[in-house]
Structures are given as structure tokens and as C-alpha cells.
Amino acid sequence: MADDLNLMLEDVPDDVTALVREAAGSMPGYPGDLRATARRGAAKRLRYTGGMAGAAAVLALVAVAVPALIAVNRSGGATATPAGPVISWPQRQVLTMLHSRPGGSCGIGEVLPDGALRWIPVLPSVRKDVPLICLVVYRTQPTPSSQVWAFLSVVPAPHVLPDGRFFFAMGGPGHEQFAVVDADGTSGTTHTLKPGDSVIAADERDAFALRGHSVVAYDLRTGAARVLYSFPPDNQLRFSAQSDADIEAGRLAWVSGDCSAWVVDARTGTLVSHLDLAALTPNHRPAADTGTACDPGVLRLSPDGRRLAVLYTRGHPSAAGWIGVFDVASGELLGNVAVPQTSGPPQPMIGLASLAWFEPQKVRVAWSTGVASPLYRTYMMLVPEPAAPSPSPTSSPSPGGGPASPSAGPSQPSGQPSGQPSRLASPSGG
Amino acid sequence: MARPAGRAQPAKALEFEEFYRSHADRLYRALALTLGDTHLAKEATDEATARAYARWPTVSRLENPGGWAYRVGLNWATSWRRKVRRERPMPPSDPREGEPATGGSGGVEALRLLAALPVPQRVVIVCRVLLDMSTVETARLLGVADGTVKSRLARGLSALRSTLTEEMDNGR
Numbered sequence: 001m002a003d004d005l006n007l008m009l010e011d012v013p014d015d016v017t018a019l020v021r022e023a024a025g026s027m028p029g030y031p032g033d034l035r036a037t038a039r040r041g042a043a044k045r046l047r048y049t050g051g052m053a054g055a056a057a058v059l060a061l062v063a064v065a066v067p068a069l070i071a072v073n074r075s076g077g078a079t080a081t082p083a084g085p086v087i088s089w090p091q092r093q094v095l096t097m098l099h100s101r102p103g104g105s106c107g108i109g110e111v112l113p114d115g116a117l118r119w120i121p122v123l124p125s126v127r128k129d130v131p132l133i134c135l136v137v138y139r140t141q142p143t144p145s146s147q148v149w150a151f152l153s154v155v156p157a158p159h160v161l162p163d164g165r166f167f168f169a170m171g172g173p174g175h176e177q178f179a180v181v182d183a184d185g186t187s188g189t190t191h192t193l194k195p196g197d198s199v200i201a202a203d204e205r206d207a208f209a210l211r212g213h214s215v216v217a218y219d220l221r222t223g224a225a226r227v228l229y230s231f232p233p234d235n236q237l238r239f240s241a242q243s244d245a246d247i248e249a250g251r252l253a254w255v256s257g258d259c260s261a262w263v264v265d266a267r268t269g270t271l272v273s274h275l276d277l278a279a280l281t282p283n284h285r286p287a288a289d290t291g292t293a294c295d296p297g298v299l300r301l302s303p304d305g306r307r308l309a310v311l312y313t314r315g316h317p318s319a320a321g322w323i324g325v326f327d328v329a330s331g332e333l334l335g336n337v338a339v340p341q342t343s344g345p346p347q348p349m350i351g352l353a354s355l356a357w358f359e360p361q362k363v364r365v366a367w368s369t370g371v372a373s374p375l376y377r378t379y380m381m382l383v384p385e386p387a388a389p390s391p392s393p394t395s396s397p398s399p400g401g402g403p404a405s406p407s408a409g410p411s412q413p414s415g416q417p418s419g420q421p422s423r424l425a426s427p428s429g430g
Numbered sequence: 431m432a433r434p435a436g437r438a439q440p441a442k443a444l445e446f447e448e449f450y451r452s453h454a455d456r457l458y459r460a461l462a463l464t465l466g467d468t469h470l471a472k473e474a475t476d477e478a479t480a481r482a483y484a485r486w487p488t489v490s491r492l493e494n495p496g497g498w499a500y501r502v503g504l505n506w507a508t509s510w511r512r513k514v515r516r517e518r519p520m521p522p523s524d525p526r527e528g529e530p531a532t533g534g535s536g537g538v539e540a541l542r543l544l545a546a547l548p549v550p551q552r553v554v555i556v557c558r559v560l561l562d563m564s565t566v567e568t569a570r571l572l573g574v575a576d577g578t579v580k581s582r583l584a585r586g587l588s589a590l591r592s593t594l595t596e597e598m599d600n601g602r
Binding site for chain 1: 443444462472475480486487521538540543544560579583587588
């Protein structure tokens with residue numbers, strides 16, 4: 001009786017506790033590993049979000065198809081629906097590669113999904129008339145000689161265009177060029193920008209450059225320039241000379257001198273989002289709005305244009321760099337992780353690095369070390385999903401299966417900004 | 431215009447890694463004791479941790495993510511056994527299935543004693559002893575009344591103690 005009362009009061013006798021712990025301890029440890037779990041979990045998340053997206057797609061299809069069928073029946077004709085953008089994972093990842101040894105080659109390296117490197121020696125294919133040197137320089141720095149061209153690899157970082165060609169900037173005294181090189185690196189064309197223009201990114205049709213407060217499109221084939229849109233002079237949409245830019249899903253993103261990132265519709269200039277990058281380094285907000293104090297130097301939009309990954313280094317000497325990831329629609333900082341410092345002397349990570357979205361929840365940074373061995377390094381970041389609304393007593397995920405919560409999935413349809421985007425740009429000369 | 435929130439979310443990926451490193455092994459042992467099958471426990475742990483990863487933003491906010499993962503693993507294993515039984519009638523399960531590869535005879539004996547208990551009693555004992563949960567937390571996790579947990583615990587502990595006493599009396 002006394003024993004029963006004791007047990008009802010939740011006490012577990014010591015000998016039973018010891019027995020259970022002995023039984024548990026007698027087994028070999030858990031043989032699973034974190035990487036396999038992450039892979040399996042990422043696949044599940046894709047299925048959950050894919051399932052929700054599929055259901056939404058079916059509903060949307062019904063909503064669109066029924067009125068369309070009615071319209072076709074009424075008019076007796078057929079309607080054509082334009083195809084949406086194809087979103088593919090992982091993004092291709094290229095970065096500037098160079099050897100520090102004398103006579104060493106330089107070019108673009110593509111880090112393949114399995115981590116292997118594909119070397120693309122593009123420089124001989126674009127400049128045969130003058131000597132080339134392989135430099136990593138910021139746009140604000142002068143090139144050393146009027147007879148030598150530099151490979152401007154920092155601004156912007158090399159891109160892979162949607163058709164597989166490579167795009168990068170080159171520079172000489174008083175001039176700036178952009179080059180488009182075939183996928184195999186054997187042939188390419190260059191076009192010279194007008195003085196004062198700064199190329200920042202490219203899509204399959206145009207290279208985008210900044211001219212004062214205007215965004216100018218240079219036709220990749222002909223090199224002809226046209227102004228797409230202009231921003232009001234007082235809205236500080238300035239481009240940081242040491243920062244990167246990117247285009248994905250029709251969205252153009254870049255870092256401005258006030259340490260913020262702007263995301264606009266690339267073709268119209270309609271503002272999608274304005275992200276405060278100083279939140280990444282709250283103790284190192286630039287004192288003066290000089291355009292050079294903002295640290296984030298490499299950025300990459302996800303293939304659907306909904307998230308923005310930023311690589312920066314300032315204020316964190318213990319890490320090789322840091323990666324911050326923002327939700328473009330809400331401006332929420334989803335994750336901020338350190339890239340571990342490797343042994344040996346610090347490497348100039350910014351300027352020789354690139355980011356790529358590997359999966360919807362993974363961002364990989366790769367950076368050239370500038371020496372023969374190791375030639376480059378990579379690091380993978382797991383990106384958390386956007387935070388769900390505050391939990392309620394009934395919002396716990398079901399242990400038996402099914403999505404944890406509807407709010408845990410994507411908050412916006414692919415490629416759509418939240419709310420009504422405001423239009424800050426006034427088209428001129430487009 | 432969408433303005434930034436201006437606040438840093440914790441690094442969820444690192445949080446999950448920390449959760450995994452601190453919970454996965456204990457979760458596996460708890461499931462192995464409950465299920466009496468280390469192979470099935472391994473699969474159940476894999477499944478539970480993968481689901482936790484997939485829903486980590488929500489799971490991480492739960493009061494007891496480890497308990498949630500245990501329940502997920504248990505439910506998954508139960509469903510799997512039901513499915514297998516439906517499709518291919520199995521012989522009665524051998525409580526020593528998936529015996530430990532290491533450990534002395536004491537551990538094997540302890541496993542045998544625990545395996546002799548009905549599963550519901552094993553579950554509450556594992557929750558109390560290995561997962562350090564109170565009866566209230568256990569009841570909430572399993573979706574049963576506090577009294578049910580207490581009575582299962584009492585019966586299970588009583589059975590274990592009587593077996594232990596018997597074996598001590600028999601000099602085993």
C-alpha cells in the first residue's frame with residue numbers, strides 16, 4: 001500500500017531508474033548523421049511546400065481556367081497563356097579564379113553542385129590586342145597602365161546568364177567594358193560603356209548599368225544603350241562602389257551607399273523592397289554615408305527572387321565571413337551565420353567570393369584563395385524558414401504527420417512581393 | 431515600401447544542429463527501449479529528426495521539441511508496424527529483437543525486463559526516466575489524462591519492482 005502510494009506520487013524508485021538507464025546505456029549509440037537528416041528534412045520540406053503550392057496551383061488553375069473556357073466558348077477562339085519563368089535549383093555558381101604565382105592564369109571558375117571546379121579561362125577569348133593582367137580591384141581604384149587591361153572581377157562578380165553564357169566586367173583607364181563569353185569560354189564579345197556608366201548586372205538580353213540616378217540597359221548583342229528608368233535625385237538609391245548586384249526572376253538587387261539593399265523590378269524600376277543591411281552589423285553602422293563603409297560585398301537573390309543572401313566580413317575577425325539571409329517581401333532577417341575561419345593567413349574573401357542558392361533552404365559560399373593550394377573553399381549555410389506568426393495553443397504541429405503549421409510554409413506565391421509595391425521610378429527614355 | 435524588421439532572428443540552422451546533437455542519441459535510445467527494436471528505432475529517429483528539421487521554425491518554439499520528436503518517432507513506428515502487420519502477418523514480436531551489440535549481461539537483462547512490460551507502460555516509464563518529463567508533461571505529450579499516465583506508471587513500476595525482487599530472491 002505504501003509502495004503504491006509512493007508510486008502514485010510520481011517517484012520512480014532508484015533501482016528502477018538504474019535499470020532503465022542501464023538498459024538504455026547498453027545499446028550502441030545512434031548511428032544516424034546530421035547531413036543525412038538535413039537532406040531528408042529538406043526533401044520533406046519541399047514536399048510540404050510543394051504540396052501546398054500544388055494545391056494553390058490547382059485552385060488558381062480552376063479559378064483561371066473556368067472563366068477562360070467560358071470566354072473561349074463565347075468568342076469561339078483560343079487564348080494563349082504566356083509561360084512563367086522557369087525556376088531551377090541549384091543556381092550555377094561562378095567566381096573569379098586566379099593564381100598568385102608568376103604567369104599564373106586567371107579566369108572564371110564554376111563550382112559544380114558536387115563541389116568540383118570547372119575552369120573557364122575566358123580572358124584570351126575577349127582581349128587579344130593588348131596585354132591582360134588578372135587583377136581583383138575595386139571600381140574606385142585606378143588601373144595601373146593605359147596599355148594594360150584589368151579583369152574587374154569584384155563589381156560585378158561574374159554571372160552565368162540564363163542561356164549559359166558568362167558575363168563579367170573588364171576595365172581600362174577611363175573605360176569600362178563588359179564581356180559576354182560563350183559557355184565553353186572559347187569566344188566572346190566585349191562592349192564599351194559610356195564614360196561614367198557602371199555595369200552592375202545582366203540578364204539574358206541586357207547588361208544593366210547605373211548612370212547617375214538612372215538605370216541604363218546595354219543590349220548584349222549590339223552594345224546599344226537605352227535608359228530604362230530614373231530615380232528621383234533625393235531618394236539615395238546610390239550604388240555602393242564596393243558592392244555586388246544581382247538579377248533573378250526579373251528582380252534587380254544591389255547595395256547602396258547607405259548600407260541598404262534595394263530590390264526593384266529590373267525592367268520597370270518598381271520598388272519591391274528596401275532592406276536595412278546595417279542590421280547585420282549593428283555595432284558597425286557606417287558613421288558617414290560615404291558609400292564605402294558598408295561592408296556587404298556579395299549578394300545573391302534566390303532563383304524565385306524571394307530571398308536575398310548577403311556575404312559580409314566587417315567586425316568579425318574570428319570568422320572568414322558572415323552570411324545573412326533576408327526575406328525580400330517582409331525584410332525579415334531569416335538567418336545570420338559565420339563562415340568558419342580556415343587555418344593559415346586570412347584570405348581576401350570578399351572580392352573573390354560568390355554565393356549561390358543550392359536549394360530553397362541552402363546557400364553555398366565559394367571563394368578563391370588566390371593561391372595554388374587550396375585553390376578555393378566552400379561553405380554551406382542552412383537557411384531557416386520565415387518565422388511563423390506567434391504560436392497559439394492549437395498551433396502545435398501534429399506529431400502524427402502532416403505540415404507542422406500552414407504558416408510554416410512560404411508566405412508569398414513565387415516571385416510575388418507582398419502588398420502593393422510602390423513605384424519610385426519615373427521611366428524616361430526607355 | 432517594405433521596411434526591414436531590424437531585428438535578428440536566431441540562426442535557426444545552428445539551433446537545429448544543437449538540438450540534433452543534444453537529443454538524437456537520447457531519442458534513439460528512448461525509442462529503442464520503447465519499441466524493443468534498435469533497427470526500427472533507428473528508422474523512427476531518422477524520420478522524427480528529419481520532420482523536426484523540415485518544420486524547425488515551428489518545432490523550435492514548442493515547449494519540449496525532444497518530446498515532440500519522441501512522439502513523432504513512436505507514432506511513425508506504430509504506423510509502420512500496423513502497415514507491415516496488415517500486409518504481411520508477422521510472428522509475435524521478439525522483445526530481444528535488435529539486441530544491443532555491446533554492453534554487459536546486465537544491460538541485456540534490463541532490456542528483457544523492460545520488454546516484458548506492455549508498450550503503454552514502457553512509454554510512460556521512458557518518458558519519466560529517460561526524457562526527464564513529469565507526469566503532466568507526459569500526459570500532454572501523449573494526449574491522455576494525468577491519471578492515465580500515473581496509473582500506467584504505477585503499474586509498470588510495480589511490475590518491474592516485483593520482477594526485480596523475484597529475481598533477487600532467486601539469486602539471479
